Each structure stands twice: as structure tokens, then as C-alpha cells.
Amino acid sequence: MSPKLPPQPHVQHSTTAVADGQSHAHPAPPKGILRWLLTTNHKEIGSLYLIFSLTMFFVGGIFALVVRAELFQPGLQLVQPEFFNQMTTMHGLIMVFAAVMPAFTGLANWMIPLQIGAPDMALPRLNNFSFWLLPVAFTLLLSTLLMPGGGPNFGWTFYAPLSTNYAPPSTTFFILSLHLAGISSILGAINIIATILNMRAPGMRLMDMPLFVWTWLITAFLLIAVMPVLAAVITMMLMDINFGTSFFNAAGGGDPVLFQHLFWTFGHPEVYIMILPAFGIVSAIIPTFARKPLFGYASMVYATAAIAFLSFLVWAHHMFVVGMPLVAELFFMYTTMLIAVPTGVKVFNWVTTLFRGSISFESPMLFALAFVVLFTIGGFSGLMLAIAPADFQYHDTYFVVAHFHYVLVPGAIFAIMAGVYYWLPKWTGHYPNERLAQWHFWFSIIGVNLTFFPMHFAGLAGMPRRIPDYALQFADFNLLSSIGAFFFGASQLLFVLGIILCVRGGKKAPAKAWEGAEDLEWTVPCPAPLHTFETPPVFHRTSH
């Protein structure tokens, strides 16, 4: 049986995108800052998302460095425990809701219309609204640090009753800011789903779409399904704090464990929201630089859908020690392990795509390959955590911290960086400085592993997370982690430098910036003109 080839777009251009841009009358955009405030253009909004995300990446990163500085050696040196708790909490909240999620939404804004041959997002004004809610939301969230009693200090999972009965007064502002961020996510996801389902070029079927579009379609579904659950649970918190209800208070017949169930009903799909688009980016980059079509396109799509489906059935693996009935422990243990199957399908497909490819190692490819290896390490530690009896030992230790940082930093963040280096030519018209990008890559990969690998050992030896002090036997691991963290943080300045240099100039990129790149976005010039595909391209697939 001959292998089934994934779709290869062949586009007939009677007119190029540039010519289209001239054939339609567009009013001149407003000048200066107003242009960015009022824009309805998916490329400009995509850039706004990405710049916002990068800014917040550094804000959240500085919070992390405060944590690592305090943990550099045992004892309390730099900050009070109260402030330490605010830093761990804000680091998590900012990185999840203000760095990773907006970065993926920014990439979706830029690339999905280009990859499906659409003139813009389906609902451009709503798109602008979704973005501008974010600066408002996170200004409100960050302002809580300056309020009496300090900011949120209960961990990014804000478990009740810590976040209701024992929380600072600013918790109400935290809830309201999270509402704003949630509205932004839901509206953004509705826009993306409508764009993908309704705006594809004539001839492009669902199974012709690039994997990044597919993973975002499924991610958008997850967002619409679970962000309202987050909204509901924080509303119940708001009621418990301000109106005397008993949702999470057993004295009134409620239940703190109910909070955890509701939170993780949101929270577990949320972690896939932060990784599925990364799968899509990697599935675009590896075929390009292996100069081979993606192996197992259809199985990639089905695996993504399977992961999304299973994500609704695994939430309580975060709660193995909370005191659930045995049958629930077993159910959630087995469903969690089941997720390894579709994830394994993906990893094997990437590896098989590389097999006998003519591979070159440009910076996007380096980040993508590091993603495959290091994300898999994070996946394996996840599998260890999934074993309920073993989790009794690992729970709330640095092993968990190591696990989710492996899937989020060299997972989600590396995929975002890979995507940025991959698509920068399309955005700016210039190649990023490859030497600088390679330095960034090698510093990052050393920094990431130096930071997070020792955490596995510290955690297995019993070091609890979210505590500003620790026993002496953990000192060496923590010293390494802290050195690694500052090294990693500093090396991200190379990333910013590379982006700024790339925007200002550099080697000019042709429309098809990478030799092996096949998707529709490489048929429009670099940089992509403000308006593209106003006359939809006709999409032809090669016969399977």
C-alpha cells in the first residue's frame, strides 16, 4: 500500500495578492497610535497579540526570577513568604493567561487566514475587541500587587478555601480581571472557529487544512467549552467571598472539593489548549526542514481530536490525594494513561517524517526538534504522575513543577519561538539573523534543562512546591535551578534582539522563504501585504 500523501496545495493565481490589494479600495488606516487601537486587520491584531504576549512573558519571567532568587539557597534572604506566594501565583497566572494563550492567538490571527486563503478573520471588529480586553484585564490583575494586603497569593489554581476564606481583599479584583481575560478568550475562539469553518479558499476541504489550522480548530472548541466553566467557578468564588454563599464551604453544605472538580474541568482542557497549537506549529516546521510531507496527516488530525476528547475525562488526576473514592482514582488513572496513545501517535509521526528526510537545521527546526525531545520527557513524567499510587508521593512536590514546566517551556514556549522564527520572514520580509537565533536556541536549551531537570530530583526527594524555604539536602538542586533560570531569562534578551533586528532589516526573503515550505501562506509575498487573498485563491489538492 502506498503511503497516503498529505494535501499539497497548488494555487492558481490569476492575480497576485499585491495586485488584489490594489484592485480593492481600502480607506487609509488612521495614523499613529489610533491605527493600532482601531484596527480590524488580522495581521495588525496578530502583531498586537504577539507583542503583548512577549511583554507579559518578561513580566511573568521576572516574577519567576524573584522566586528562583529566593530559592537560590536555603533560608529566607530576599523576600517575605507572603510576597513569595504572590510571586509564584502571579508568575503562573501571567504565563498561562497573558503569555502562552495570547501568543497562540496571535499566531492564529496572523497565520490562519493566510493558511486557508481567507481575506481576514470572519469577524474583524470582534477580533479587535478580543485583543484590547487583554491589556485591560492584566492591568487590573497586576494592579492587585499594589493593593493593601497584596495580590493573589494562593497559587495559580486558586483552590478554595485558601482563595475564599483566607485570601487578601484584592481577590475580588483578581476574579474580575480573569472574567475579562475569559471573555477575550471565548470571543477570540468563536472568531477562529468561524474563520476556519467558513472562510476557507474554494476547494479546500477540512482534511486539506494545514495541521496548525486543524489544531487551532480543536483548541477553539476546547476554549469555548471550558472558559465558561472557569467563569462559573470564579463567579461562585466571588459569591462566597462577597455575598455569603456556601458553594465551597462545608459548614453550609457546600464543598471545597467541588471547587477542585470545577476548576480542573476547566483546567485540564486548558493545558491542552496550551499545547495543541504547539503540535500544529511543529507539524508545519518539521516537514518543511525535512523536505518531506508530514507522515500520517490523517492520524495527526484524529490524534488531536482524541486528545481533546480525552481531556474532558481526566481532570481528577490533579486530585488523587483529595480523598476520592477508589473507583474514581482508577477511572482517572486509566483515562490519563490513555492520552499517551494519541500523543505517542504524534511523536512517532514527527520522527517518521524525519526518517530519510533531507534535513537542515535552521533555527525554527532546532526549536521544533528540541520540542519533540523535551516535550516527550514532560509527557513521560506526566505518565509517572498519572499512576495514582505513585502520585501520592509526587503530589505537590517539585516533580510536578518539573513535569509541567517541561511541557510548557520547551513544549509550548519553544513551539511558539519556533513558529516566530519560521514565520518572521512572512511578517517582516526579512530572515531573522540566523547566527543570533542559533545562539538563542543553544542558550535556551541549556538554560531550560539546567533549570528544570534538577527539579525532578528535588521533587522525588520530597521538596514541596510553593514554599520559600527548604531543607539543606535540596540546596544543590536549587542552586543549579536558580543559575539555570537566570541564564535562561537572560538568553531571552537575544530573542527580543533578534526580533527587533529582523523587523528593522536583514536578508530579504522571497515569497517562499523556506525551500521545503508548502502551505498557502508561502504563496503571498514576504512581507505579506496588509490585505491578502481578497479574491480567494483556488485551492487544488494533488489526488490522493
Next chain:
Amino acid sequence: MSSGSYYVPASSRWPVLGSVALGAMMAGIGIKLVYDTGLPLVLIGVLGIVAVMGLWFRDVISESRGGLYDAQMDRSFRWGMGWFIFSEVMFFAAFFGALFYVRMFTLPWLGGEGAKGVSALLWPDFVATWPLLNPPDASIAGPQQVFSPWQLPLVNTLILITSSITLTVAHEALKVGYRRTCRNWLTGTVLLGCCFIMIQGIEYYEAYAHYGITLEAGIFGATFFILTGFHGLHVIIGTIILATMLVRIVKGHFADENHFGFEASCWYWHFVDVVWVGLFIFVYVL
């Protein structure tokens, strides 16, 4: 699929103003709740949101009536509204889930059932019942009694189901161009919505005045008010939407074949109706 005539709006000032207004409202609510001041900021925010929505929809309506939208744009609106309603479904699903979890697990476990029952340690005298009139801890007073589903709640159920029917008649009339008929049935629907809201208001008054059902009355009060409260809010919003549609009918908007604004309002109203049926069964009857 694209036809090439998709309308991409020029830059607009409403989205960013809307986000600022929404942010002002949220900040105002926070300041009100935490520092007991800042009501003007809430009002500014709410008025800003209302104004922005009005102006934004005015743009959309004039673009639509100006013939700028094609069939593909219509599908974008349909997908958008459909997925928005799905997000609302999930919002209510979380509250229903909380109710089911409390009734199925929390209260029996508090009552000592199962291997992990804890009440023997904390509240040995607690007896799990539903509706929960006696919360575990004596410091929290439960409701004295709960509503009979076969009085006001049943009336409200009939009102909402009737309103879904009258709305469908209005929609069918619009489709065949009987605009006066449409206007009359739509007027009836709006009035039924208002009746529902009034009766719900009476019920809330009764709850506080005579039944002891309050927000503070343990988990029964909490789940009762969060479910009926958010539903009531949606009925109010739905009634405002339908009233807007009524104004537009009177002004001669909508074509027989192309009137998605009207149709989306119908979807929303039917969704609110379905949620109420769930509420009636699980909050009042069972």
C-alpha cells in the same frame, strides 16, 4: 467557501471603547465590593457598554441594509452566534454540575455515607436531605421552607414555553412577509418575557420575606440563586434583544429571506427557554 465579496470592515472605534467600558465596569464592581465606593465607575462602565453596543450594532445594521454582506458573511454570523450559545450552555452546565455534585456526593458524604464520610468528626448530628433545610453547621441558617414547583414556578414554565411558541409564530410570519402578524406575536412574546421577570421578582421577594431562602442560607440558597439568578439575567437580556427586534420590525427592517438578527434573537430566546426547563426540573421539582 469564499466568493470574493466578503466584507472586511475598515477600522472601528467601538471595540476598543467597549473593552475600556467593560474594564471600567469590572474595576468599578471590584472597588464597590472591596472598598464600598466607586458606584459611579460602574455606572459609567455600564452606560459605556450600552452605548458602544448600540453604536456597534448600528454600524452592522447599516452595513447589512446597505447590501455589503454576502451569504458567506451570513454564515459567519451563524457560526458566531451558534458557538456563543454553546459557550452559554457550558456556563450553565457548570452551575448544574455544582448542584448535581452537591446533591449526589457532598451531602451524602457529609451525612456519613461511604468510606470517606467525615461528618462523624465535624458534624455528627448532620442528616443529609434535599432540599437542605438544616446545613451542617449551626452558624448557618437554612431556608424555613422551599417553593412548591406547582405554583409560581409552573406558571413561569408555562409562560416561557408559550413565549417560545409565540416567537416561532412571529418568525414564521416574518418569513412569509406578514409583518403586522409578526409584530403582534413578537409584542406578545416581549410581554410574556416581562411577565416572567415580574413573577421571578415576586418569587425572590417571597424567598427573602417569607421562606428564608437567601444567599446566605447554605448550599440550597446558593445554588438556587446562582441558577435562577443567571437565568433571570438572561431573560432580561433576551427580552431587551426581542424588544429591539420589535423596534426594527416596526421600522421596516429585515427581508423575508434575510433576517439573521431576528433569527439569532430567536435562537437565544429558545436557549433561555430550554435552560428554564432544566431549572424547573432540577431546582424546583426534583
